[in-house]
Amino acid sequence: MSETGVPDEVVTACLRAAAAAPSVHNTQPWLFRVGVDAVDVLVDRSRRLAVLDPDGREMLVSIGAAVFNLRVAFGAAGRRTSVRRMPDDADPDLAARVTIGAAGRPARAAQALAAAVPGRHTNRRPFADRRVPFVTMEELRGAAAMEGASLVEIGPELRDGVLALTRTAETRLRSDPAYRAELAAWTTASSVGRDDGLPRHVIGPRGRDGALPLRDLGTGLGPSAGAVEFESDPILLLLFTPGDTPEHWIRAGEALERVWLTATVRGLAVTPMSQLTEISAMRDLLTDSAAHSVPQTVLRIGYPLWPAMASPRRPLAELVVTNPPPASR
Numbered sequence: 001m002s003e004t005g006v007p008d009e010v011v012t013a014c015l016r017a018a019a020a021a022p023s024v025h026n027t028q029p030w031l032f033r034v035g036v037d038a039v040d041v042l043v044d045r046s047r048r049l050a051v052l053d054p055d056g057r058e059m060l061v062s063i064g065a066a067v068f069n070l071r072v073a074f075g076a077a078g079r080r081t082s083v084r085r086m087p088d089d090a091d092p093d094l095a096a097r098v099t100i101g102a103a104g105r106p107a108r109a110a111q112a113l114a115a116a117v118p119g120r121h122t123n124r125r126p127f128a129d130r131r132v133p134f135v136t137m138e139e140l141r142g143a144a145a146m147e148g149a150s151l152v153e154i155g156p157e158l159r160d161g162v163l164a165l166t167r168t169a170e171t172r173l174r175s176d177p178a179y180r181a182e183l184a185a186w187t188t189a190s191s192v193g194r195d196d197g198l199p200r201h202v203i204g205p206r207g208r209d210g211a212l213p214l215r216d217l218g219t220g221l222g223p224s225a226g227a228v229e230f231e232s233d234p235i236l237l238l239l240f241t242p243g244d245t246p247e248h249w250i251r252a253g254e255a256l257e258r259v260w261l262t263a264t265v266r267g268l269a270v271t272p273m274s275q276l277t278e279i280s281a282m283r284d285l286l287t288d289s290a291a292h293s294v295p296q297t298v299l300r301i302g303y304p305l306w307p308a309m310a311s312p313r314r315p316l317a318e319l320v321v322t323n324p325p326p327a328s329r
C-alpha cells in the first residue's frame with residue numbers, strides 16, 4: 001500500500017483475517033481490492049443465496065463480519081482505520097472502503113480480538129449447563145453497542161417463545177424444495193476439493209429430544225450420527241440494529257463479529273440460529289420501529305463441551321481483485 005507504508009505481508013495477513021470471517025452457509029461472498037491507502041470490500045453477488053436471502057441481507061451481514069476482521073487486524077498492526085459503508089451510490093457492489101490511517105501503537109484490545117480470529121469457529125455441538133457471568137454478558141452487550149447495535153439476552157419468560165418461532169421457521173424453510181436444494185448445494189460430504197460451503201465435519205449431532213432447533217444442515221448428506229444431549233437451558237441472544245438498510249446490515253455483521261470474537265476470548269462458543277430472521281412475518285413481529293430496533297440474528301452462546309471444527313476458506317488469490325483500480329478518497 002504505497003501511501004501508507006504498510007508492508008505487503010501485513011496487508012496479506014489482514015486480508016487473510018478478513019477471509020476467516022463467518023458467512024451464511026460459508027458462502028464467503030467477498031472480494032478485496034487493495035488501493036494506495038484503502039482496502040475496498042466488494043460483494044461477490046454470484047455467492048448470494050437466492051432462495052434464503054433474496055434481499056442479500058445475510059450476504060451483507062457476512063461482509064460486515066469480514067470488514068470487522070479487517071479493521072481489527074489493521075488495529076493490531078498499529079493502524080487506525082476509518083470505514084465508509086456503501087460509499088458509492090453508483091456502485092452497490094462496493095460494500096465498504098476501509099481507509100488506513102497513520103501508524104501508531106497497536107491497540108491492546110484489537111490485539112486480543114485479532115488473536116482470536118483463527119480460533120473462532122461456529123460450534124454446533126452441545127454446550128455445558130453453566131451460566132455466563134454477568135460481567136461477561138455485559139462485555140458482550142458492550143461489544144455490540146460499540147458497533148452501533150444492541151444485544152439482548154432472551155430471558156426465561158421469552159425463551160420458549162423464541163425457540164418455538166425458530167422451530168416453526170426451520171420447518172417452514174425445510175418444507176420448500178428450493179431451500180433444500182440450495183442448502184444441499186452448499187453442504188458437502190467432505191472439504192476435499194471444495195473450499196467453501198459446509199463439510200459434514202462442521203455439522204453437529206442431532207439433539208436427543210429436538211428441544212434446540214439448530215438449523216438442520218444435513219439434509220443433503222444422508223443419515224447423521226446418533227442423537228446426543230444438548231444443554232437444557234440454552235442461552236440465546238438477539239442482535240438488533242437501529243434500522244434495516246444495507247448499511248445497517250454491514251454494521252450488524254461488524255457487531256456480530258465483535259461479539260463473537262469477544263466471546264471467543266472469554267472461552268465461549270457461538271452458534272447463529274438465524275432461521276426466524278429469514279421469515280419476514282417473524283422478523284416483523286420482533287421489530288419495534290418506534291424503538292428503532294430490527295432483529296438481525298439470534299445467537300446461542302455457552303461453554304463448549306467439545307471444540308468446534310474449522311471450515312474451509314477460499315485461497316486469497318481468488319479473493320483479491322485489481323480491476324477497476326480504486327478511485328481515490
Ligand SMILES: Cc1cc2nc3c(=O)[nH]c(=O)nc-3n(C[C@H](O)[C@H](O)[C@H](O)COP(=O)(O)O)c2cc1C
Pocket residue numbers: 020021022023024025026027058059061062065120121122123124197198214215271272273274275297309310311
Ligand atoms: C449472517 C449469518 C447467518 C448464519 N446463520 C447460521 C445458522 O442459522 N445456523 C448455523 O448453524 N450457522 C449459521 N451461520 C454460521 C455459518 O454457517 C458459518 O459462519 C460458516 O459456515 C463458516 O464457518 P465458521 O463460522 O466456523 O468459520 C451464520 C453465519 C452468518 C454470518
